[in-house]
Amino acid sequence: xxxxxxxxxxxxxxxxxxxxxxxxxxxxxxxxxxxxxxxxxxxxxxxxxxxxxxxxxxxxxxxxxxxxxxxxxxxxxxxxxxxxxxxxxxxxxxxxxxxxxxxxxxxxxxxxxxxxxxxxxxxxxxxxxxxxxxxxxxxxxxxxxxxxxxxxxxxxxxxxxxxxxxxxxxxxxxxxxxxxxxxxxxxxxxxxxxxxxxxxxxxxxxxxxxxxxxxxxxxxxxxxxxxxxxxxxxxxxxxxxxxxxxxxxxxxxxxxxxxxxxxxxxxxxxxxxxxxxxxxxxxxxxxxxxxxxxxxxxxxxxxxxxxxxxxxxxxxxxxxxxxxxxxxxxxxxxxxxxxxxxxxxxxxxxxxxxxxxxxxxxxxxxxxxxxxxxxxxxxxxxxxxxxxxxxxxxxxxxxxxxxxxxxxxxxxxxxx
Numbered sequence: 001x002x003x004x005x006x007x008x009x010x011x012x013x014x015x016x017x018x019x020x021x022x023x024x025x026x027x028x029x030x031x032x033x034x035x036x037x038x039x040x041x042x043x044x045x046x047x048x049x050x051x052x053x054x055x056x057x058x059x060x061x062x063x064x065x066x067x068x069x070x071x072x073x074x075x076x077x078x079x080x081x082x083x084x085x086x087x088x089x090x091x092x093x094x095x096x097x098x099x100x101x102x103x104x105x106x107x108x109x110x111x112x113x114x115x116x117x118x119x120x121x122x123x124x125x126x127x128x129x130x131x132x133x134x135x136x137x138x139x140x141x142x143x144x145x146x147x148x149x150x151x152x153x154x155x156x157x158x159x160x161x162x163x164x165x166x167x168x169x170x171x172x173x174x175x176x177x178x179x180x181x182x183x184x185x186x187x188x189x190x191x192x193x194x195x196x197x198x199x200x201x202x203x204x205x206x207x208x209x210x211x212x213x214x215x216x217x218x219x220x221x222x223x224x225x226x227x228x229x230x231x232x233x234x235x236x237x238x239x240x241x242x243x244x245x246x247x248x249x250x251x252x253x254x255x256x257x258x259x260x261x262x263x264x265x266x267x268x269x270x271x272x273x274x275x276x277x278x279x280x281x282x283x284x285x286x287x288x289x290x291x292x293x294x295x296x297x298x299x300x301x302x303x304x305x306x307x308x309x310x311x312x313x314x315x316x317x318x319x320x321x322x323x324x325x326x327x328x329x330x331x332x333x334x335x336x337x338x339x340x341x342x343x344x345x346x347x348x349x350x351x352x353x354x355x356x357x358x359x360x361x362x363x364x365x366x367x368x369x370x371x372x373x374x375x376x377x378x379x380x381x382x383x384x385x386x387x388x389x390x391x392x393x394x395x396x397x398x399x400x401x402x403x404x405x406x407x408x409x410x411x412x413x414x415x416x
Contacts, residue, residue: 007299009278011287018297026296029085033295034169035398036077040070041169042403044176068154068209070399071177075153076388077397079145083387086300090146090384092122093307093375099316099357100271100309111382119384122149125268125310126210129256132272133245133361134216135285138294139274142304143214145386146272152210157200159193159215159252186251193252194259201263211264215256217248217354223284239355243282244365248358250351254342257319267313273361275305275368303383307364307374318353320346 007015018026048070051063082088094110095101102110112121132143140158147153162181165171174181180196182189197213204211220226226246234241241247261267278301279288294300311317320342368374375381388394395401 008288008301012290012293013287015297015299022297025085025298029081029295032084033077033081036080037074037169037173039399039401039403040073040077041173041176042406043073043399044070044173046403046406048176064207067176067178070173071156072154073396073399074173074177075144075148075156076393078141079148079386079388080394080397081295082141082145082300086294086298088300088386089303090142090149090386091303091305092146092382092384093305093373093380095307095309096380098360100311102310119149119382120389121151122146124150124308125266125270126150126152126212127204127264127266128211128268128270128310129213129215129253129260129313130270130272131215131217131253132274133358133365134218134221135274135276135279136221136289137286137291138289139216140214141291142274142306142386143272146306147212149384150212152212155204155210155212157211157213190255194255197256197259198263201260201267205264211260212270213256213260215253217250217253217358218246219249219252220246221284221286222246223286242358242362244369245358245362248354250347250354253354254319254347254350257313257317258322258342261313261319262322265314269311269313269317271309271311271357271361273305273307273364273374275307275365275374276301277303277305277372281369304386305368305374305381318346318349320350 044067048063048066051059051066094107096104096107110123111119112123114120130143130147132139144153144156147156157177157179159180159182160174162183165175165179165181178196178200180193182193200211200213203209222245230246231241233247257267257269276285276289279285289301313319364374367376371378373381388397
């Protein structure tokens with residue numbers, strides 16, 4: 001495996017033919033991952049769906065907690081798949097200067113270690129919108145793994161294409177997770193997005209549970225196709241283009257923050273700069289890391305770098321006046337509290353703020369390319385092996401095989 005581990009710095013198309021070890025790894029990964037997904041999805045259908053059909057408040061609470069457990073099972077599964085099939089380390093650092101900084105006292109309390117000195121949790125905000133630059137399709141995988149150490153992996157929400165909701169097993173599971181599916185038409189999506197987020201925020205505040213909403217403002221990966229689009233937009237706006245990222249799109253994030261903030265007074269914005277070793281300057285991440293190459297070919301990034309900033313949304317983020325959106329809304333229904341348009345002056349101010357945030361991110365990417373670190377002092381980095389904290393959590397990743405047990409019981413009852 002030592003030879004394979006060095007392949008991350010080669011473009012995928014230039015790598016040698018797959019070995020038998022990689023082929024076996026592919027088969028094992030597909031079998032284990034799909035069995036786990038079947039168990040989680042089966043748990044949702046055999047245990048949770050019947051509960052949903054019972055109109056009792058106590059049963060509804062059990063259903064909601066079951067959904068959170070199944071989502072946490074999937075988050076645990078992501079960590080386990082990395083541990084077994086694509087070992088890597090998260091290398092986390094925290095902003096200590098300028099906007100979004102953590103104080104020294106906060107940093108001392110952020111990282112929790114066990115007696116052996118291993119990082120077991122991160123005390124990051126538990127009600128937050130998480131944004132990051134988008135380099136490879138595995139970004140969401142590692143972001144969800146980060147929430148495992150934050151303790152919010154049961155309460156992750158993601159925006160996805162509407163077509164994905166009908167993908168067998170995985171798509172069905174995502175519907176149970178209350179993920180937000182958009183048609184990619186802003187005219188029809190904005191009210192639905194605002195309503196869904198308002199409801200999620202209200203629920204998280206009322207029940208005092210975490211919420212981590214993950215969003216990628218660039219909207220897509222940096223690639224040979226998207227790079228010219230970002231350049232044309234920069235030229236049209238009369239502003240410099242980014243070097244290592246794309247110009248962020250502010251509209252979706254702005255609406256999201258304005259929808260959540262009235263329901264969550266303590267809402268924070270977690271901004272992550274992500275970087276992967278082996279990608280050269282002006283190279284494209286997807287040419288070096290795909291989900292297939294990482295987990296099937298077993299050529300993961302040796303480290304996944306994350307530099308984290310946080311902002312109090314109500315005090316440090318210019319989202320504008322949200323007093324007209326403070327009343328409650330219901331899921332999947334329109335409401336007078338959902339705004340149709342944000343005033344131009346407020347949109348422009350937020351757009352400039354987000355673009356400045358991305359320029360700082362772009363500069364940090366330049367630092368990484370020069371030094372292999374997202375901070376000037378690498379001693380401030382925290383290395384977190386991507387592995388489960390307790391062995392028994394392996395069973396959580398398979399929902400304790402409950403659907404298989406139920407099937408076994410039914411088969412024996414039917415036989416008799």
